[in-house]
Amino acid sequence: MQTTVYPRNIVGLGIFALVCWAMIIDVIDDIEVHNNYRSDGTVYAVYSFARKLGQAGASGLTGLLLSITGYTAETAFDTGVVNGIYNVATLIPAIGMVLLSLSLIFFYPLSKKKVEENIEVLRKRRNG
Structure with missing residues (x-):
């Protein structure tokens, strides 16, 4: 059982990490389109701080x-107790992921169309 579950989980976490970094880059581009200033460092610092807060909160x-x-x-x-630990390790993260997914679906302002528009705006600015 574990030999099939662990590789699947690792692949899932890898995809999640890639999507997070891709979304951050899209946010940086959107900020540049609106402010005409690229603020990579600030966005990465805020993201890193938020992750650290989340990890500390999860530990507590x-x-x-x-x-x-x-x-x-x-x-x-x-x-x-074993059933309770199982629920804590599976149901609570699943509920959290569903809530996070719903919040991204309804509140994340960057659609594929908007990201492509931002890329085109930035391309025109850089090429004159």
């Missing part, structure tokens, strides 16, 4: 969620 949340499931050294193998 893990301990809280483990305590909510009733996890202690004595109850580590109880069926209810």
